[in-house]
Amino acid sequence: MNQKEFSNEGRQALTIAEGFMPRLYDDGGNGKGHCTIGYGHLVHYDPCNSQKFHSEQQFINGISVEKGISLLKKDYAFAEVAVNDLVKVSLNQNQFDALVIFIFNVGRxxxxxxxxxxxxxxxxxxxxxxxxxxxxxxxxxxxNGLISRREKEVVLFNKKVNK
Known part of the structure; x- marks a missing residue:
């Protein structure tokens, strides 16, 4: 029914929500952390440890903002598909974008x-x-970070679409 695409405004809101980290870091997920880089790009589901995980090797020297954006575009695609597949009611663009940002964070x-x-x-x-x-x-x-993030998603979900 929806078959919308994530808007430029939605992508900008996602980059702000995620923040950019040019080096590997543990995101704090599930209390122990998941190895992450860029705009929330998941490298693997355990804390970073370059001695143990081959998946970290390509990121060992960090990444540029451009590489982070490239990874983000690939990463949010699952969330875009999830909204289009799972939501059965009509959404305006802001509602769609808010849900993509939410699903990017919590998973399909x-x-x-x-x-x-x-x-x-x-x-x-x-x-x-x-x-x-x-x-x-x-x-x-x-x-507190999730409280703030959810409030921004709420504001976007409730925001009227400019015609």
């Missing part, structure tokens, strides 16, 4: 199982902000 599987998706597909657009705000934990702990 989590979104697929979410109350947020069930309520949205039932036509309850007004419940989306409160459902987004529920996703504020990592490793069971409330994270």
């Amino acid at each position: 599987g989590a979104f697929y199982k979410s109350t947020l998706l069930k309520k949205l597909n039932a036509g309850s657009y007004e419940s989306v902000p409160s459902e987004l705000r529920r996703w504020n934990r990592s490793g069971g702990k409330i994270m």
Whole structure:
């Protein structure tokens, strides 16, 4: 039904939400960290340890912003597909972009199982902000960064589309 594409404004919001890190870092996921680089590009699901993981070798000297953007474009494609596949109601561009940014962070599987998706597909657009705000934990702990990120997604979801 939707078959939308992530907009330039959505991509810009995602780069701000993710922030750019030119060197490998542990993102804090699940309390132990996942090895990440650039704009949230997952290198592997364990903490960074270049002695142990071959997947880190290509990033050992860091990356440029351009390489980070290139990786990001490949990385967000799954989230774009997820919104187009799973959401059965009409979305405006800002709503679509907000959900792509959200799914980029939490994953397709989590979104697929979410109350947020069930309520949205039932036509309850007004419940989306409160459902987004529920996703504020990592490793069971409330994270200020996720609270801030969800608020930005809520603002984008509720933002009127300029004609």
